[in-house]
Structure formats: structure tokens, C-alpha cells
Amino acid sequence: MRYIEDVVSLEFDEKLCNGCGMCAAVCPHAVFELVNRRASLADRGACMECGACARNCEQGAIRVRAGTGCASAVLSGMLSGGEPSCGCSGDKSKCPPDGAP
């Protein structure tokens, strides 16, 4: 399954990368892969903007507008005039009740 891809905010600066592999390890959608001991974008369009890669890249080579792709969060953000805020109590947003530890 694929979502709207052309608006993904993920940016990667290859020059800063030291090939540690952290981004590839944390990404749940295999957006990064290591090629010749450097990260490269294997599937940018699959990015769900969870922010895991950017937060775990010590070199600061990755930028992404991290957030939760949740319509009701965006709606409540619009209504309260602020940022999208995930008002769910846990099971709803990006929270598969099954499988995830």
C-alpha cells in the first residue's frame, strides 16, 4: 500500500553521512539502504514522516517534518488553531494494537 508521495518532506544530505546505518535500522518502511557504506534513499515516497531516522542520525544528515499522519489530529489542530495534535488515547494513532512491543 502506498500513500500520497509527492509531498513527503524527507531531506537527506549525503555529504554529512558517515554510513553508521542507524537510519536504515529504525525506518519501518525501508526508505534508506546502505550502498557502499553510505546511506541512500531507496524509496523516499514510502516515508511516513515518523522522524525516527532524523532523531537517530548523529551526523544531522537527515531532515524531516515529523508528525502523525492522522486526519483527526489535523482537524483538531485546525479547530484549535495550533499544530496537529494527536488527541487519541493510544490505540488509534499509529498504534497497531497487535504485534508491536
Added chain:
Amino acid sequence: MTTSTGDGAPTLERVDDPWVDGSLHTDAGDVPRVRTILSASDRLGSMKARWGIGRMDYRVTPGLYATGNPSAESPVLVSANYKMSFDRLRAVLHGRDAWILVLDTDGINVWCAAGKGTFGTDEIVRRVQSAALDRIVSHRTLIVPQLGAPGVSAHGVRRSCGFRVVYGPVRAADLPAFLDAGLKAQPEMRRVKFDLGDRVVLIPVEMVSGGRYALLVAAGLLLLGGLSSGGYSLAGVRTIGLTGAGLVLGAFLCSAVLGPVLLPWLPGRAFSVKGAVLGLVLIGALIAGGGLTDSRLHVAAWVFMVPTIASFIVMNFTGASTYTSLSGVVREMHFAVPAQIAGAVVGFGLWLTGLFVAGGLGL
């Protein structure tokens, strides 16, 4: 159960919890040992939480726990204090000696809490220190679930408390294989999926959260159905009102169930488009099957309202999906929300008009 934060002398109150079956003596105090076989009440609790019942209280006390007879070399696994996350973890550790470090995530599961930042770098560092983990284990490795990574900076944890973060697999079921392979995850274990089964378990909670709004709208139409140019009549409530309430609830239930089930096969990328298509098919099938015997104005009203309801319900399923980005959701809402408002206004307008003119104009 208390919410003690622990302070080097781990909390003994926790031994009263039904999933604790003793305690383990360590240099840094006693650590509760948990069962690795889930009880009937653990399973019942999970089921209730899926239906949104009592899930706010579905939590365990944060702190360090043990499974089996862990030693200073045994692995440390980090978890959230949402009881379902904790249960899933201890169940796969059956027969293994390990430490479980439960973070305080307000009773919210790992992925969601990581997005909010409560499952995060600072909380890990705090718990490592309050449990005096450096006196309990001789190694310096924490196994953190991969889905916690949006909230955790591995290098930040290392800098603050000296522990190295290794990200474990996405699914708890893969943990034994991950541990046995020397903390190596197969690429498959790193991927989040959204299979039919994953989608179906999300249906109940979606239905409960949207259900009361659907009931409210249905009740509104039921009452309004009595209006007509000749005044208010109970006959109208029983015919037009009841039909309206039934269609609203039917559209809601069908979208809440069929939307998630048919997600990969509904056309379009935007969930709102998938929902609108589903709604058009539903209302089309109903009309073609002769199931809608209302006036023509009312049939026209439902051609607008059913796809609008379905579009909105399926759009809200973005929050439960495992692959939608914030930028994508904002993009689709940019066109979908105005369209949904227009659909609702036109549909409801036609329906109201139909109440007053249908008889007179023979529509």
C-alpha cells in the same frame, strides 16, 4: 498499584500486581519478577481495550522487572507502561532470563508514545538511573523496540547514561529470533505491515470512537423526519425519519468495517477518495437493488450524503494506518474537507427540501 517512580530501592508495592509472581534480590534492591504466561484476565483486558473499554487505566507501574532468573549479563528490554505492550513482551520472553525496563508513557503504547515523545530519550535515562541499572547489569546495552525510535535518540541515551541503544524488531513475536541471532534483525523484522488482520483489529476502536457522532446524526434525522408542510407527524418519523437514521448508521457501519477491510483495493491514494468511492458503490448498490423507495429528492440527497459520510469515516482511518504521512494527510484534507462540507450541505439541503415539497410536487 502505585505510581512510585522508584529511587534505587525498587518499588515493593508492585509485588501485589497479579502478573508478579515473586521478587528477585539484586545489589540495587528487590526487583519484581513477572509471569510469562498470560492469564485469562490478561486476555480479557486486551479484548476490552480493543473495544475502548477501560483502556485509560490499562497500565502497569513503571520501573524494572525480571523474567526468569536474570543475571548481570542478561539482556535489558525497554517497554511502555501500556499493559498490552507489557503483556506482549513478557509473553514472548517465556523461558528466558531477562530484565524489562518499563517507561512511564501514561499508559500509551510504544509507537504512539514515541510520536508524542513520552517514550523518549529523557524518560529512558531517568528510568535507567532510578532503577540503578548500572549496578544490576554488567553490560551497557538497552534493547529498545524499533517503533520507539521516533522518540528516542540512541546517541543521546549513550551520552547521558552510557547505555548503548540497540533497536529490536517491530513485532514482539520476532524478539526471540532477534535475541538468538545476537541482536540482529532480519530486514523483514524491521518493516511495519498493515495486513488484513492488522486492519481488522482496529475496527472496534474506530467504531466506538465514531459511533456516538453517527448515533447523534441518526437521532437528529429521525426527529426531523416528522417535519412536513402539513406540520409535524409521527408517521413521518416512522417512515422518512427511520429511513434516514437507518441510512446514516448503515453508511457509518459499512464504511467503518469495509473501509479498513477493502483499503488496498479501493481506488485512489487519499483515504478520503477511497471512502467516497466506497460510499458511491454502497448507495449505487442500494438504489440498483431497489432498497431505496424514497422520493426522488431524497434519493438525490442520499447520493450526496452516503459518499460524504464514507469519505469522512475512511479519511479518519489515516490515524490508525501505519503508512500515512502528516504531509500527505494535510494535502488530502486540503481538497477533501471542503468537498465533504459541500457534500453534507447539498445532501442535507436536498433532504430537508424533500420533507416539505415531496408530497406537493410529486417528486
